[in-house]
Amino acid sequence: MRLVLIGAPAAGKGTQARKLVEYYKLAYISTGDMLREEVSKGTELGNQAKSIMASGGLVPDELIIAIVQERIKQDDCKSGFILDGFPRTEVQAEKLEEMVHIDKAIYINAPDELMLQRITARETCPKCGASYNKISLPSKVAGICDVCQEGLIQRKDDTLEAGKARLKTFHDQSEPLVEYYKKKGILFEVDGTGQLEDITKAIIQELGALA
């Protein structure tokens, strides 16, 4: 099963992706995580992506398409995968279509105000990568990682200003994606304002027949 996840920043794509990966034994491909890894390693690609991501913009199509193309060739993708963060534009979706057949595009839909609230409440551990949310998933001790006791930080792209820019980018560039997959007849839209477990259940119910 090959899936695409669409949703504004903080719509809960990562959380849902992890649940689905576990349930269906799929490879999890987060282009955001892959890019952040490149940034932290200081590779040429990472440096290119760094300034763009910090300002809330999108990494150029050619760059991200090349990364995904390499990634889906790997062995763990043979029995299926879930893409989180790609495609983000219609051009990217068309390129993906040329690479591989996609079974379902899942769109997690939620209002902007909720997204901004969640984005600015996010905290990340710079040491082990664990992520928290002051509203929905707080660490046991405020500001401290449960796993490794490191001090938590706010990612540069999780500030209010960057959050607003990311939402605008999403509306401008990614909403046509929703239309694109709707026309293909493989879009499943789910309400992203509900409980995490209910959203997961709704998705699994829809995908059941594909498994």
Ligand SMILES: [Zn+2]
């Ligand atoms: Zn940690």
